[in-house]
Amino acid sequence: MYKLPGVPTFPLLAVDIGNTSTVLGLADETQTLTHTWRVRTNRDALPDDLALQLHGLFSVAGAQVPRSAILSSVAPPVGENYALALERHYGVQAFSISALNLPDVTVELDTPDAVGADRLCNLFGAEKYMNNHEYAVVVDFGTSTNFDVIGRGRRFIGGILATGAQVSADALFARAAKLPRITLEAPASAIGKNTVHALQSGLVFGYAEMVDGLLRRIRAELPAPAVAIATGGFARTVEGICREIEYYDDTLTLRGLVEVWASR
Secondary structure: OOOOOOOOOOOOEEEEEEEEEEEEEEOOOOOOOOEEEEEEEEOOHHHOHHHHHHHHHHHHHHHOOOOOOEEEEEEOOOOHHHHHHHHHHOOOOEOOOOHHHHHOEEEEEOOOHOOOOHHHHHHOOHOOOOOOEEEEEEEEEEEEEEEEEOOOOEEEEEEEEEEEHHHHHHHHHHHHHOOOOOOOOOOOOOOOOOOHHHHHHHHHHHHHHHHHHHHHHHHHOOOOEEEEEEEEOOHHHOOOOOOOEEEEEOOOHHHHHHHHHOOO
């Protein structure tokens, strides 16, 4: 087992910094997330800006300030600025996740240090769903949609990176000026009766079929059955539409961060 710096104290702040959104959570002594927030990732925010953001979130929720912190980031230098904000204003030294400081994780990639920190956290968050399964696939619906293939014993086997649903929609709207921007939500039927209906069908149902198809391909390549878990901002939109996904967990990556902290 590895050792995180300092003595683990609570509340613990877990911060998952993505390209579009940053998800934050406070965990108590039982490792339960008592508060969660989702904010827009701002690469221009300085440490003092982020300290004000944190102060506002804690104050509005009536939450205690953190006494320790752990973070994952795929959007430099935002992670470094959160760490500076926590150190300067809360006296907290944050632990930042990487493939190099998780020695009980096996990354079976050509370049192990290239895997994103959030994907490593999913190894830990997915464990509660594996039960008797040797494998799990985490489908993380973010700016990109990541399919993380996980083996028992915290093995990161590999995965698939696909364009995110909102990125696909934005690209379509940018190249077809006459098409209206729409809300990405499932329509009542696949056959559209108007432009908005037809767009929603293609972007939501079409995306769900892509996810299901890739999950079938992944499962066909594995030597044993795999359980599929969805997380990320778009996951709830396709809940009940994707037939290949068994579980939906909005806080999977945050829980993974807490599990990393607890497994020291």
